[in-house]
Amino acid sequence: MSLHPRWSHLADRLPRSLEELHGPATGVVHLPQHLAWSGLTEFDLADERLLIGLYRIVLNIGHHDDLVAYLNSDLLRQHWPILRRVVGKPLRTCWEQHFPALSPAAAA
Secondary structure (H helix, E strand, O other): OOOOOEEEEEEHOOOOOOOOOOOOOOEEOOOOOOOOOOOOOEEEEEEEEHHHHHHHHHHOOHHHHHHHHEEEHHHHHHHHHEEEHHOOHHHHHHHHHHHHHHHHHHHO
């Protein structure tokens, strides 16, 4: 399944590889106002609900630099089965097309 042209801008934000995602794996992350403009700004990565919330925000509205700064490739892979259910279909499709390791078939 390919992305509808309406959603092609999603691919423009992606890193070249998942390994480019070098965000923190532990600790508390403080998101800047351009990402966390209407709510929580601190996310303790030890709390899975907060981690999922942080990743959901960054995946949905972050720019390329935000993705590589705040997302961690290992945590993204680990939590993708949950994340893929809470992000929109266009975003999920885009990430899984560009990074086949995230697709459900790769986990099987």
